[in-house]
Amino acid sequence: MYCEKCKHCFEGERCPNCRKGRVRQVRPDDPCYLTEQSSPWNGMLEDVLRQEGIPCVTSGRLGAGLSTYVGSVLEITRFYVRWSDMEKAREIVNGLFGKGCPDTSNERGTEND
DSSP states (O other), X not given: OEETTTTEEOSSSSOTTTOOOOOBOOOTTOEEEEEEEETTHHHHXXXXXXXXXXXXXXXXXXXXXXXXXXXXXXXXXXXXXEGGGHHHHHHHHHHHHOTTOOOOOOOTTOOOO
16 A cells, blocks of 8 residues: 555555555556665665666755755755655665665655555
């Protein structure tokens, strides 16, 4: 299933992240949450995904204003990839960081099953 609010993919009828029940079947072109990484790993991951031909969308947790004020080194970046690219993207994340590590997310339900 897919939560349009959180962009998480999961099994079940409720989003494990936001607990909303307004979910639907995931589509191949849906942007899906992959991981969160801090600096310098966020830049490295983005570069490797693009080299492998996997387009990604990133979103900073701090926001542009605060990130500019405190510096990009403290920024934590969320990565989203198309569902059709998720398996390959997970392999890349696992290859770079080891299985399940070091996703810096403190959100519930960040496992994209």
